[in-house]
Amino acid sequence: MNRYAPARDTDQLPLLLVLNRFDDEFGEYHRFVPPGTHRLAYLATADALAPLDQKGAVATVVVEDMEYETLLPAARRIVAEHGPLAGIIGLSEFDLVTTARLREALDAPGPRTEYVLRFRDKARMKRWIHLAGVRAPRYRTLEGGALAEELVAELGLPLILKPKDGASAKGVLLVRTEPELAEALQDLDTERYEAEEYVEGAIHHIDGIRRDGHLHFATVSAYVNTCLDFTRGLPLGSVLLDPGPRRDALLAFTADCLDALELWDGPFHLEVIVNSAGEHVFLEVGLRPGGAGVPFVHRDIFHIDLYGEAVRAALGLPPLTPPEELVRPGPGVGAGWLVLPEPTPWPQRVVARNSLVEAVPECYAEALPHPGQVFTGDGGYDHAGGRFLFRGPDEATVRAAVLAGIARYRLETTAADAPSDASVSAAPASAVTADAAGAR
Numbered sequence: 232m233n234r235y236a237p238a239r240d241t242d243q244l245p246l247l248l249v250l251n252r253f254d255d256e257f258g259e260y261h262r263f264v265p266p267g268t269h270r271l272a273y274l275a276t277a278d279a280l281a282p283l284d285q286k287g288a289v290a291t292v293v294v295e296d297m298e299y300e301t302l303l304p305a306a307r308r309i310v311a312e313h314g315p316l317a318g319i320i321g322l323s324e325f326d327l328v329t330t331a332r333l334r335e336a337l338d339a340p341g342p343r344t345e346y347v348l349r350f351r352d353k354a355r356m357k358r359w360i361h362l363a364g365v366r367a368p369r370y371r372t373l374e375g376g377a378l379a380e381e382l383v384a385e386l387g388l389p390l391i392l393k394p395k396d397g398a399s400a401k402g403v404l405l406v407r408t409e410p411e412l413a414e415a416l417q418d419l420d421t422e423r424y425e426a427e428e429y430v431e432g433a434i435h436h437i438d439g440i441r442r443d444g445h446l447h448f449a450t451v452s453a454y455v456n457t458c459l460d461f462t463r464g465l466p467l468g469s470v471l472l473d474p475g476p477r478r479d480a481l482l483a484f485t486a487d488c489l490d491a492l493e494l495w496d497g498p499f500h501l502e503v504i505v506n507s508a509g510e511h512v513f514l515e516v517g518l519r520p521g522g523a524g525v526p527f528v529h530r531d532i533f534h535i536d537l538y539g540e541a542v543r544a545a546l547g548l549p550p551l552t553p554p555e556e557l558v559r560p561g562p563g564v565g566a567g568w569l570v571l572p573e574p575t576p577w578p579q580r581v582v583a584r585n586s587l588v589e590a591v592p593e594c595y596a597e598a599l600p601h602p603g604q605v606f607t608g609d610g611g612y613d614h615a616g617g618r619f620l621f622r623g624p625d626e627a628t629v630r631a632a633v634l635a636g637i638a639r640y641r642l643e644t645t646a647a648d649a650p651s652d653a654s655v656s657a658a659p660a661s662a663v664t665a666d667a668a669g670a671r
Contacts, residue, residue: 246313246314247264248320250297252297252325253538254281258281260320260542262539273288289313297325303333320545321333322542324522328351328396349493352395353370353393366511368513370425372426373416377426386426388412389429394423395423399611399612400459400461430506432512433454433504436500437451438520439498440535440550448540451477451485452469454468456468468568468634470566470567473565480511485501496544497518498541520538523568524569525568527596527620534558535557563624568618569618569619569637570615574606576646579644580605580606583602584600584641621633
């Protein structure tokens with residue numbers, strides 16, 4: 232019998248517990264498993280219920296937050312009522328460790344905490360990379376305190392201070408002088424931070440799915456500006472590389488990095504610096520699909536759902552999209568995305584904004600803030616000052632379109648607590664150069 236054939240007694244189907252904080256179609260987990268083969272139970276925040284198939288679920292529990300201490304009692308109640316778990320799925324960067332801890336507590340199959348920490352603890356991550364002989368920045372953890380002069384002697388200047396478990400460059404600092412470093416160390420929770428060698432160069436990201444140690448699918452892109460720039464108020468964009476030696480070399484380096492971390496099955500979002508000498512330097516990797524415009528470009532251009540593929544890999548199921556049905560990166564296939572940060576100082580209320588679909592021919596989709604929407608600084612990439620998707624025949628065309636979008640988009644806001652007749656401040660997107668810088 233086909234092991235994916237529907238079982239006759241639905242109460243005996245394997246039970247999957249899903250942790251969800253997504254509010255879009257990538258939270259439609261019921262689409263990712265073969266019909267009639269599993270039961271699904273959800274733990275989700277109130278704002279992440281929309282994509283869930285609650286009618287088809289054995290349980291949907293709304294939780295106040297996604298902390299382990301909050302989820303464990305709810306998960307235990309689901310197990311007590313519906314039976315043991317065949318798997319626990321949590322695809323968000325912020326839920327990876329919690330998911331692993333729940334697996335251990337509830338004796339569910341899947342990666343354990345020690346493995347997952349390779350992809351959440353940036354110091355552990357680089358240690359595994361270094362042990363494999365792959366180039367990565369020199370680093371030092373800051374537990375127990377560290378003197379500025381010691382770090383300068385060991386790592387040089389400038390250097391990067393970053394949370395070991397951070398994401399999207401939140402909390403990352405680029406320090407250029409020893410006095411600046413000494414001042415920064417006084418304000419940091421050093422138990423959570425590491426110091427890292429600064430490597431200047433263009434930052435690229437590689438996104439895809441690995442199955443049985445091989446790339447089921449992967450794309451290679453170059454950032455326009457950097458994630459750190461985004462936290463400072465600059466736009467963040469990305470453009471797919473054209474086929475050729477640059478792309479091939481980055482894919483080969485990606486394989487070396489994933490081998491070093493023993494990532495054989497699952498999603499990845501890998502960032503690599505290419506310095507002025509053309510050397511590849513590992514930056515970091517996430518054990519999840521990329522954010523911002525990454526999943527949408529993959530869905531629209533290559534017909535692959537990275538979140539669906541991540542679920543299938545976690546369960547040991549065949550790919551959602553078979554290799555023969557994928558649209559592979561190749562000549563004539565170019566794409567990219569652009570995200571504009573929330574205007575400051577917060578809070579800001581949207582007064583007006585313009586469409587890039589109408590202004591830039593290569594822009595094929597957009598998500599615009601609505602008039603009256605208030606920015607409070609916690610929107611990140613998902614609820615930003617504007618999000619845009621681009622397609623074109625090649626890398627150069629799409630890059631030019633992304634830069635044109637930055638130049639032409641206008642977002643007008645006013646202080647949220649100002650009276651209705653207050654003067655309106657314009658918050659145009661700042662111009663950026665075509666080359667990404669090395670700051671992270």
